[in-house]
Amino acid sequence: MQNDLQSCPYCGNSGLHVQGGNDHVHFICCPSCGGRGPNMPISTEPSMLPHLQSDSLMHTVINEAPDIILLKDWNGRFLLCNSALARLYGSTPEQMVGKSDADFNPDQDQVRFYQENIQAVMRSGVVQIIEETSTDVATGEPRYFQSIKKPLKRPDGSDCILVIAHDVTELKHAYALLEQKEKRYDYAMEAAGEGIWDWDILNDRVLHNYKWCELLGLDDALTEHPMSALGVLIHPQDRNGMMATVQQALDGDGTYAHEHRMLRTSGEVVWVYDRGRVVEYDEAVQPRRMVGSISDITARKMAERRLEEASQQVTQANEQLEKLVAERTAELAKANRELQILARRDALTGVGNRLQLEEWLFGLSRDRSAVVIMLDIDHFKRINDRYGHKMGDRVLKTVAQCLTEHVRRDDLVARMGGEEFLLVLTGVDMNQALAVVEKLRAHIETLDMLPEADQHITASFGVATLSDNDFDHAMARADEALYEAKHRGRNRVVASPLG
Ligand SMILES: Nc1nc2c(ncn2[C@@H]2O[C@H](COP(=O)(O)OP(=O)(O)OP(=O)(O)O)[C@@H](O)[C@H]2O)c(=O)[nH]1
Incomplete structure (x- = not known):
């Protein structure tokens, strides 16, 4: 292993050390400034950081930085890289120098993108921030980066590029998770309407x-x-x-x-x-x-309103029905009362009939004195025969009215049939009754009803007191007295000899 460099290209120190490497490339290290690089002649294959006045501290910072820091030449070969990138590619910073992404990254599309992108940035000459993806060689998983790419010039004037890539994979996953959650929430809300x-x-x-x-x-x-x-x-x-x-x-x-x-x-x-x-x-x-x-909830509210309206209509209908029933009941009760009255009235004269007589007697107090009077219009047949039945009816009505007007309200006036009437006077004795009856007789005689001036209506009366509440007996005696009145010449009042 031979050191081709005579002195450090950064600080000029000549005491460079050979540090290791492989068969093709070995590394030198400058003990003065900390600069490192493959042992190659600077003029033919410059590979060390061009502008940085590296010292060992800077070197340590770069190497230990959590972000990927690398320097590439125009062809994409690493001039420098730190441990963060080396870990991703399953290599060491030293082994990676002189090689390119294609030597480590199995994803050819990513490799092509890096190459085209760094050349584009270097051509532009300005710093750019790029979102890009890389592959973790050990796991094969994609990693996402936000990379700052700064084009630089090497001492020989050739282009190189400094890349600082911040791993945003976890952040991206967190965002994706959040997005997924939000979507799920939105879907749920949509489904719930x-x-x-x-x-x-x-x-x-x-x-x-x-x-x-x-x-x-x-x-x-x-x-x-x-x-x-x-x-x-x-x-x-x-x-x-x-x-x-x-x-x-x-x-x-x-x-x-x-x-x-x-x-x-x-x-x-x-x-x-x-x-x-x-x-x-x-x-x-x-x-x-x-x-x-x-x-x-419009549909529900509408249904509720319809229900309420229907219920109101039913209530109204019920109220109307109840009112109608009440009216009809009152009408019926009135009609019934009228019927009851009619049933107890003589249809022609309006005075009581036999039914009323029976009821009236039923309600008569035992202790109360009473006098029974039978009355019969004299020669009534002649009136009918001479003046017709209409006149006969008028006479009956007039006599009945006369009787009603001349007795007290709680006395009884009833028509017993034909031209025969019954009177029961209460709270009077025989003498008082005879006085009343005499007045009646006289009054009937003065009724000026017949067309012929010399013709008069007269009536005969038989009077008997009601004792021991024996009405039938009293009536029989009154009848006998009436017969006697007729017999004596009519138009007179006869008291029963038995009282
Ligand atoms: N117009 C009319 N006539 C009636 C009615 N009821 C009975 N009569 C008649 O009354 C007459 C009664 O006649 P009679 O019983 O002979 O008695 P009268 O002619 O009054 O003779 P006396 O009683 O003896 O005085 C009959 O001709 C009946 O037809 C009636 O409601 N209207």
Whole structure:
């Protein structure tokens, strides 16, 4: 092994040491400045760092640097490289000098790119930052670098390039992972059909996913809005309630859920279910960030409204039905009452009939004195025969009215058939009753109904007291007395001899 160099090309020191290498290349080392390089004549194959005034400290820094540091000539041969690159290529800095990437990197595309790229940078003469990929020879895995490439001139004027490559593989993996996570999150949100919002409270900015924009008919490229611009998207009638709910959440436990209407850009109303939660607080425990989502519940709200309307209609129909039933029931009750009254009235004269008589007697107090009077219009057949039945009917009605007007309200007036009437006067004795009946008789006689002036209506009366509540007996005696009145010449009142 022979040292071809006479002195160090950097500091001129002549005491150079041979350091090792292989059969083809061995290395010299300058103990004065720390410069190293293959042992070749400088004029034919310059290979050491041209401008650096290297010292051993600099050499150590370069060699131990975590970033790849290398120097290449125009043809891509390494003039210098550090341990970081040597490790990647499974070699040593010394062994790599004079060789190129093709000697280590199995990926020919990468090798071609390096070569074309360094020549392009050297031609440009300016520093460039390049994103590039290399291959870890030991594992075969790709490594990603951000490389600063600075073109330089060697002492002989030829081109070379300094490359400092920072390994960004882990960072890239982290970004890829993050991107993957974000994508997964986006897919999940898309699948859920949720409009997501993220409110930076301090800076008053709200970020949205595209679904949120789509839901409100907004341009989905504008995923960031100031909070103030969003207020107008809430339906005016729901705005205050919604804002109060959010404020309550900010002041309280940080969560809320609210249903309200929002306005699409088309003016269409969309119902949303909006949920939010404070996810970050500052040192003063003031909310700093709130996130949440909205979902379209228009269809549900419409269905609820239809249900409510239908329910209201049913309620209204029920109320109308109930009212109708109540009206009909009242009408029926009234009709029934009228029927009850009619059933107890004589159809022609309107006074009571036998049914009313029975009921009236049933309700009559035992202790109350009463007098039974039978009345029969005299020669009624003649009236019918002479003036016709219509006149006969009028006479019956007039006499009935006369009877009703001349007795007390709680006395009974009933038509027993034909021209025969029954009176029951209560709270009177025989004498008082006879006085009333006499008045009646006289009054009937004065009724001026018949067309012939000399013809008068008269009636005969039989009177008997009601004792021991034996009505049938009292009626029989009144009937006998009536017969007697007829017999004596009519138009008179006869009291039963039995009282
Ligand atoms: N217009 C009319 N006539 C009736 C009605 N009910 C009975 N009559 C008639 O009344 C008449 C009663 O006649 P009678 O029983 O002979 O008695 P009267 O002619 O009054 O003779 P006296 O009772 O003896 O005075 C009959 O001709 C019946 O047809 C009625 O509702 N309307």
